[in-house]
Amino acid sequence: MDEKTIDFYDHNAEKYSKWRSDQGPDQAQKVFLQNTKPGGYILDLGCGTGEKSLWFRDNGLNVKAVDASEEMLKFLNNTQGVFCSQMDITKLEHEEKFDGIWASFSIQHLKIDEQNKLLKKIPKSLNKGGIFYLGMHEGSQSYRDQLGRLYVPRSEKDLRAIFSFNRLSIFEFFREKSSSFDGKPIEVLHLFARQNT
Numbered sequence: 552m553d554e555k556t557i558d559f560y561d562h563n564a565e566k567y568s569k570w571r572s573d574q575g576p577d578q579a580q581k582v583f584l585q586n587t588k589p590g591g592y593i594l595d596l597g598c599g600t601g602e603k604s605l606w607f608r609d610n611g612l613n614v615k616a617v618d619a620s621e622e623m624l625k626f627l628n629n630t631q632g633v634f635c636s637q638m639d640i641t642k643l644e645h646e647e648k649f650d651g652i653w654a655s656f657s658i659q660h661l662k663i664d665e666q667n668k669l670l671k672k673i674p675k676s677l678n679k680g681g682i683f684y685l686g687m688h689e690g691s692q693s694y695r696d697q698l699g700r701l702y703v704p705r706s707e708k709d710l711r712a713i714f715s716f717n718r719l720s721i722f723e724f725f726r727e728k729s730s731s732f733d734g735k736p737i738e739v740l741h742l743f744a745r746q747n748t
């Protein structure tokens with residue numbers, strides 16, 4: 552876990568929540584919902600202030616939402632239908648299994664070896680037929696942005712190889728141009744996969 556990154560989110564939770572809420576539902580969350588078992592149990596891995604968790608709940612899914620930032624999680628605490636827990640996602644265990652794991656722009660804040668270890672654990676945390684979504688910035692160089700956050704973006708080729716190695720079969724992929732919380736233009740990758748059986 553990168554302490555400086557979590558510190559940034561702890562100090563900017565309110566602004567982040569407003570920025571995220573203003574964006575409204577996106578294509579990725581619709582694809583995720585369409586491909587997840589109705590009424591299924593999902594994990595929002597690095598949920599932030601929880602806008603996506605709430606949307607999934609409102610669309611009939613049962614949600615567990617985890618994040619390392621206490622202040623970000625405060626926006627979701629005591630919300631009916633969402634079980635919240637403060638957790639470093641690099642410590643994911645296989646005690647529970649999910650019908651879907653949603654990892655939206657959180658894994659990119661982990662060092663490359665932490666990302667790879669976490670991606671290896673994903674199939675073991677999915678129920679049969681369960682799906683995994685990964686959204687992250689595209690790139691090949693890690694850096695710390697002007698707000699102090701660590702970014703470790705990945706290339707499409709790299710991610711496809713890791714998914715394949717971990718027996719995660721991609722059923723939908725798209726990239727888009729977007730802008731980051733600090734207004735910087737970014738290219739983002741969206742990958743949706745199922746466990747190979």
Ligand SMILES: C[S@@+](CC[C@H](N)C(=O)[O-])C[C@H]1O[C@@H](n2cnc3c(N)ncnc32)[C@H](O)[C@@H]1O
Pocket residue numbers: 552553556557560571596597598599600601602603617618619620623638639640641654655656657658660661
């Ligand atoms: C860009 S925000 C994305 C939040 C949310 N998923 C969304 O799409 O709006 C990144 C989130 O990842 C969380 N995060 C970063 N590293 C983490 C770690 N090691 N464990 C848990 N959460 C982490 C941050 O606290 C932050 O809430």
